[in-house]
Structure formats: C-alpha cells, structure tokens
Amino acid sequence: TGTTQRIMAGDLTGRLPVGRSGDELDRLAENLNAMLERIEALMMGLKEVSDNIAHDLKTPLTRLRNRAEDALAKSRTEVEYRSALERTIEESDGLIRTFNALLMIARAESGQARGNMDDFDAADVARGIHELYEPLAEDDGMTLHVKVETAPVHANRELISQALANLVENAIKYGKPIVATLPAGAGATAEADPKEILIEARRVGDRVLLSVTDRGPGIPVADRKHAVERFVRLEASRTQPGSGLGLSLASAVATLHGGDLRLDDAHPGLIATLAIPVLSGGSDRLAAQMQDVPKKAA
Template sequence: MTAFGKLVRTTAFRLTLFYLFLFALFAASLVGYFAWNTRRLITEQITTTVNAEVGEITDIYNRRGLRGLVFNIESRALRPGSNLYLVTTPTGVAIAGNVGSLAPGVISTIGWSETAYRRLEDQDRSDHRALVRVTELPDGIRLLIGRDLDERRRMFVIVAKAAQWSVLVVVVLGILGGIFVARRVLQRIDAMTGTTQRIMTGDLSGRLPVGRSGDELDRLAENLNAMLERIEALMKGLKEVSDNIAHDLKTPLTRLRNRAEDALAKSSCEADYRAALERTIEESDGLIRTFNALLMIARAESGQARGNMDDFDAADVASGIHELYEPLAEDDGMTLRLKTAPAPLHGNRELIGQALANLVENAIKYGKPAQAPQPGTVVSLDTRQILIEARREGDTVLLSVTDHGPGIPEADRKHAVERFVRLDSSRSQPGSGLGLSLASAVATLHGGELRLSDAHPGLVATLAIPFRNGASERLAAQTLDVPQKVA
C-alpha cells in the first residue's frame, strides 16, 4: 500500500472529511440563510416604498383628477433611477408612465406580482424583472407602480459567489488540515507499531513514545507503557523464580536422594529403614510446603483468589492466629500478645490468615533479641514479646506483627519480599524464603501493601488493606460496640 493510500485510510483523515462535510454544509446553510434574509429585506423595502407612493398618488388623483395624476406620473417618471410608473384606461391603453411593455395579464391583475418589463427609453430588447403593484382608481383607471429587481439579483449574485469561494476555501483548507492531522497521527501510530513489533520479537524493554501534548494517544501510550513494565517485571520474576526453584530445590532433592541411597546401602534392620523413611517424609513435606507456597503466591498475583472473597472481621483472623501460634511461641521462649479492635474487611479470609501466619512465624524464628544475655542477667519480658494487632485506621485495615529482634535493615527491605530471598542473618534458620513474598502478594491482591518498618529495636510487619464500606456494613454494625481486646 502506498503512503497516500495509508494516509486516506486512517481514521483521523476520515473523521476530518466527515467533519469537513458537516462544516461545509453548515457554512452553506448559513450563507443561504443570509441570502434568503437579504432577499426578504430588499423585498420588504420595495413593498414599503411602493405602498407609500401608491398612497400619495391616490391622494393626488382624488384631489386633482386625471390631469393632475398624469402630470405627477410624468414628473416622477423623469427622475433618474426612478420606480416604474404606468397609468392606463380600464381597457389597458397606456396614458402616462415610463413602462414600454409588460408581461400579458399583469395590468389586469390587481395587487402584487413579479413580471418582466421594458422601459420606454431602453434601446436593447432584453427584458428586466420588477416587482409591481396594480391599483384600480375611481372610474376604472389602473395605476401600476413597481421597482426593478436588479439590485436584489446583484446582491444574490454577490452572496452566491462569496458562498462558492467560502466553501471552496473551506474544502481546500479542510483537506490540507486532514492530511496534516492524519500524517501526524499516522507517524505516531507507526512509531507505536514499530515498538510493539520489537516487543513481540522478545525485547520487553521497548516502550511506546510519549509526547508532551498529553492527548489521548499520549495517555494510551502511558497506560500501555505501565502495562509493559508490569509484564516485564512479571517475566523477569518468572525467570528469577525458575532459576531460584532450580537452585533452591536442587539441594533438598539431592539430600533426599542421598538419604534414600544411604538407607539402601547402609541400613541393616527395620528400625534403620523406618528412620530413613521418616527423614525422607520430613524432607518431602518441606518440599510440598515450598510448592504450596509458590502456588498460593501465583494464585494471589494472578487474581484467581478474588472469587472467594467475603465479609469478615480481621480481628477474628488475628485471634485465631494468636491461639494457633501461642504454644509454639512459648516453646521457643517467646510471649505472643494480641491487641485487636473491630476491623471489618472484605477479602479472601484464607489468604489473609496465611499471610498473617507467615508474619508470625517469621517473628518467632527471627524475633529473638539480637544479643544473647550474659549469665546472671535478668532478661526483660518486653524483648521476648511478639505483638499481633488488628485495627482500622481511617480507610485502611492494619494487621501487624511486632517483634524485638534484629529487624531488617532499610536497604534490604525491598529485597526481602522477593521469592527465595533469605538475608544473611536468617540463613541459619530453616525456611524457604517465601513467607514475606506470600504476604506481599496477598496484600497486593486486596489492593494494599506489605509495610516493613523499625520497632526500635525489632521489626514491624504490617498488612495494610483498604477498607470497603459497602462490603462490610453488616460486620461494622455487629462489631461497633465490641470493646478493644488485648491478650
């Protein structure tokens, strides 16, 4: 397809032609309305002038008779640029005036009519047009007074030529403007097309060009660029996950195989085989937990869990997690406390509970004081406490877990929520590095975020999820008078 062919096929050019047609039609209608009103105005001026002269001449006839009428008509007919005058007998014989000939039947028709005529002094044989009024005077005398319509015709010709030139100029400028607009739009669309073609070949770093005008194409390009950034981040994350899975699961799988091989080679009794199988099952359970966490993260990030959302009180979720993990914390020498207030929420209860459980597990594992106490030193109970909170703050529901451990340096917090990431301080503890990643994915699914901040000392991990009024009115009414609960 040629460049001009592409140009005329663009939507911008077609829209320009469409609006050009509408504008030309509007301009022609406006000029036509102006011409019609000009014609009507000239006609009204003629009728007003003629009616005034008819009244004057009729009065002269009534006062001075036929002789006075003829004298007055001859006097008026000699004036330059005068009207048309004609006085005839009842049979149509001309008595006085400046009209040489009329269309047949005009003089016998009383009232207004438009007719062809020739003056007495005209040398050419061409007829002119006039608007005349025929009046019957006493004794049957006919009086015709009229005015030439050449002024009206010339005015109409001037308006018609102006309309023709105006429409021509509008059409030419409209077509040129359409070509300019279509070329500009086509250049931007071609630039976008070239970028998308590079992206389709695998170059996800390409971005659509964004101009400075802020028009609809710029807004579209900005939204598409945001989408491309999200796709690039997802693809990069997928690659990292694949690499991390291959790297982090290779060790437990190898250990699992080696233990099975050792059991076959070295076990000599049923107890040895049973112990080897128990270790194998334990290792397999760890792998299954890792894969379940990955599947849960994938469900959260893809939005598949949105179909299981319901109304519930986040305080009930926090109470359930506290009850579940309190014995585990005590076994590890920690104290698990609970502080809740009514916090109605709309979301996936299972995922939010799992995310909060992950935060509590991390606090139990890594929330011990950074330095071991000296022998004989009394350890403060506050440093061994983990606080679970659930509350509503403005339009946000906050689920937080606070410990008094070493915390996470601010520079590492963004990195800590990535999959399979384990900071140096946590490598001695068992785990897969998916806990914070799952919590972050669940918060994002609900339109919120996972916040990591200092507890001075320690870490505050908070799930901040937007509150939705319409979805939680019932729960809010039920929990409005419930006092704040502290455990």
Template structure:
C-alpha cells in the same frame, strides 16, 4: 541471472515494506483521514446551504425592491391618467421609455395595439391577466430570438386600456451568476484545503502509529526494553502510549520475576532434592534392619513434605497474583482471627523463649478470605518467633496488634530481633529471597512473598518498618462496607471462635 526477490525473510515471514511504499494506501485507511473527509463533506454541505440561503435572501430582497418600485410607478402613472386622460399617460410613457434604465413601460388599446412604451414583443397572453407576473419580453424586434426576463405588473385602465410597468431582471441574473461563481470557488477551495488538512493530519497520525508499530515489532522480536515514544502533547495517542508502556513495564517485571524464580527454584530446591536422593541411596546401601529403613523413609517423607509445601506456596502466590480467589471473599471479624492466632502460637513462643502480647481492638470487620488472611498473619508470627530473638537488653516479646486506622484496619507484628536493613526491605518481599543472616534457619523465603500477595489481593498494603530494634511488619486492609439496615438480622448467630490453623507454614 539475478534471483527474483520475493519479499520474504529467512524465517518465512513477509518482510515489512518500506514506509514510503505503503504510506499512500495506509493513508486512505486511517481513521483520521476518514474522519477529516467526513468533516469536509459536512462542512461543504453546510457552506453550500449557507451560500444558498444567502442567494435566496438576496433574490428575495431584490424582488421586494423591484415590486416597491413598480408599485410606486403604477400609482404615479394612474394618478396622471386620472388627471389628464389616456393621452397624457401616453405622453409620459413615451418620455420615460426613451430614458436609459431597466424600467419597462407599455400602454395598449383594449384590442392589444401598442400605443407607447419600450417593450416591443411579449409572450402570448402576458396582458390578459392583471396583476404581477414574471415574463419574457424583447425591447426591439431584433431581440425576439433572445428574449429577456422581467418582473411586471399589468394594470387595467378605464375604457379597457392596459398599462404594463415592470423591471428587467438582468441585475438579478448577474447577482445570481456572481453568487454561483463565488459558491463554486468557495466549495473548491474548501475541498482543496480539506484534502490537504486530511493528508496532513492523517500523515502525522500515521507516522506516530507506524512508529508505535515498529516499536511493537522490535519488542516482539525480543527487545523487551523498547518503549513507545511520548510526544508530550497529552493527546489520546500519548495516553495510549503511556498505558502500553506501563503494561510493558509490568510484563518486564513479571518476566524478570519469572526468570528469578526459575533460577531460585533451581538453586534452592537442588539441595533438598539432592539430600532426599542421598538419604534414599544411603538407606539402600547401609540399612540392614526394618527400623533403619523406616527411619530413612520417615526422613525422606519429611523432606518430600517440605518440597510439597514449597510448590503449594508457589501455586498459591501465582493464584494471588492472577486474582483467581476473589470469589471466596466474605465479611470477616479480624479481631477474632488475630486473637485466635496469637493464642495458637503461645506454646511455640514459650518454646522459643519469647512471649506473645496481643493488642486487638474489637469488631474489626474486613471483606476477604479467612484462610488467606490467617495464613499471611501466621507467616508473620512464625517469622517473628524464628528471627525475633532479642538483641541486647530488648524484651523477648512479639507484639501482635490490630486496630482501626482511618478507612483501613492496621494489623502489625513486631519483634525486637536484628530486623531487616532498609535497603533490603523491598527485596525480601520477592520469592526465594533470604538474607545471609537467615540462611541458617529453616525456610525457603516464601512467607513474606505470600503475605504481600494476600494483602495485594485484598486491596491493601504491606510495609516493613523499623521497630528500634527489630522489625515491624504492617498489613493495611480496607474496612468492610457497612451493611444496609434492612440486611441486619435481629438475632445474628455468633461468629465462630475457632482459631485459624494455617496449613504448612512457610517462613521467610
């Protein structure tokens, strides 16, 4: 016997149903269908209101025309009665009653006996009150069971005679039927076209949403290169797809970076860990005096400190990328930080056979974290001292400069060393990336990555430029907004002039 299919995949998750089977239920749940249906109802109500207003105006216009005709006939007949008496009026009514048309005439005695006219039967009391009224009547005794409606006016004549003049409302009734029929067909057509439009719009939207869903499912299944399709219309779905694609690109970059970092950690930290283990093993095997054991322990501690600094830098870069240090931002005087660091590194520069030249403009105010900016600048100066040995006839100078540049502050560190090839300048900002010519120097390739993270956190930009010869690293930081006048203290305290002492320099 053939087993019953349960619609569950081998992994235990429900298999997606074919699009044709789920299209109709999903169609009625789409926002596009609901909005179109709401617009259809609103438009139908508006169309019904317009048609009702037209019908009411047509009825009112027709009634006004009927009243004008009745008034004109009453004035003419009253004039005839005044000139020739009741007999002349009766003769005129008899003559007019025999003609075709919708006009109604009736002359009665004071007691209600019919003298002339084309009205055979009236509803009781129709002649008792003079003036305008809408009544039911019959032209002959045969039509009493199926009365017609008419708009009439009763006029009291001398000696108690009564004159009724009116118009049959059959034309108005026919016009009403025509308008009601047109309104019905119009609303039906609006409903049919609206349903078709709802189906068409919702189908197009649902198809694009289903395509996005399928792409998202493929991405969740592991195809991280999948991207949402763009129709090119620039509508809201295109904008959503563009933003989602940008998010997927960023996630892909982070995943690639995470994989590269994992590989680099496994590769670059294997050597110091192996060296640490070998030293400990060598100390256990060959050390015979306390001094030899102490020297082995000191070397192991130094190696462990280097590893701790590497992991601290990795944690700092991760915090920078997630923006979790924004709470420690404050207004800083960048001039004081740069001057202090340049002075702090002068002894190290002399030991390396170099000199530091600081060109710092006064009062460079930025909003940021003092320790992070100091750490980034210290890394750049340390790199310049390590890799900035002059090439050829170049001067052995490391130049540190800071000054305004439009709405930003430009901070640069320049050397006259071998520099970095243009093709590698973007790559060296990644973690654990070290060029071949720098592998003989101490370091782990985290200094420039940390500096780039600090600059991004502060909303700035880091550039690597050619110093001809050498390398020029430029940090662009936004200026701090000016303080309101009422917040400026009359006697502000002087800023601290203590230089920033970076903890654990990590060279690139």
C-alpha cells in the same frame, strides 16, 4: 506497528512514542506503555522464579535422593530404615510446603483470589492465629500476646490468615531478643517483655492494619526491600529452617488487596504490618452490624 513487531520478536523493552499534545492517542500510548511495563515486570519475575526454583530446590531434592540411595545401598536394621524413611518424609514435607507457598504467591499475584473475597472481622483472624501459635511460641521460650479492636474488612480470609501466620512464624524464628532488657525511650519501655511477640489488629482511617511486633535483631533498612523477594534469606536467618518465601507471600497478599507490607523498627525488634484498604460496601455494613452487638466480657 514497528514497536509491536519488536515486542512480538522478544524485545520487551519496546515502548510506544508519546507526543506532547495530550490527546486520546497520547493517552492510549501512555496506557499501553504502562501495560507493557507490567508485562515486562511479570516476565522478569517469572524468569527469576524459574531460576530460583531450579537453584533452591536442587539441593533438597539431591539430598532426598542421596538418603534414599544410601538406605538401599547399605544393610541396616529396621530401626535405621525407619529413621531414614522419617528423614525422607520430613524432607518431602518441606518441599511440599515450598511448592504450596509458591502456588499461593502465584494465585495472589495473578489476581485469581479476588473471586473469594468476603466480609469478616480481621480481629477474629488475629485471635485465631494467636490461639494456633501460642503453644509453639511457648515451646520456643517466647510469649505470644494479642491486642485487637473491631476491624471489618472485605478480603480473602484464607490469604490474609496465611500472610499473618507467616509473620508470626518469622517472629518466633527470628525475633528472639538480643538483650536481656530493653532501654527506655525510642519506642520501648523498661517494663517491656523482651521475649514478647505482639499480634495487633485495628482500623486506622480507611485501612485495616494487622501487625506483628517482636524484640529481636530486626531487619536493617537497606535489606528490607530485598527481604520480601522470593527465596531470599538474610544472613542472620541462614541457620534457621525455611524457604525464604514467608515475607514474599505476605507482600503478594497485601498487593492483591491494594495494600502493602511495611517493615519498621520496634526499637529494638521489627514491626511487620499488613496494611489492607477497607473497601466500601460490605465492610462498612459489617462494621455497622458489629456496633449493635454487645462486646463479650474479657
């Protein structure tokens, strides 16, 4: 009772004492303490998000207001007014994208999206993202390839697609090669295309792996845990447009499905992988159905 009263008073660090007998009361106390730790982590996360929104969105909002005020204060031509309005719309679109990403992360972390789970082939998602982003990659001097095999999964297709899209966007932005050719060995081959970005979908054991590999500078091991936090932009990415929410959303989507987001070395480059458990039932039935369907010719 004393512990719960302290928690209700605002001290979220309070925990129930656990004895050594291991009886039902000790097990109840352990479960309640685990619940309290989760609540404390969520509250801390909420505070951090609020602080980050106030800090990171203040600059674009101020810039938006100043541009509008500058356009009104000075006598300009129709072309100049149109240019000012176009920049204002562009800035507004960026803010809307940031808020949409935050809402999607909130949906994933709260578990609301669990009600929209369905059976589908993750290979279809990978192909769709490849088709969507291939022109963008080419415009940026990169080549986007896809390599898939049947990978049935029971998940939220919208969130899985958005998470994979974020990984591809990051690879296009930050995965430009740092050398003209790649050394043989250490996971790379002399024939590898340094401008290639590879999207893969496959099933390994009881998990479906959706990965994006680039040949850029990668992310240092010490920064990988920090890179998936909200609004975090590493030093190498500060000159690029973005809000620092791409990896955070991908990580939240993976966690929602009981999986994780893995960031590994590609020697050189980065391999970002969504590892999603294959749930029993629908996904296994879907896999059986797919084995009866003849494969389309390449």
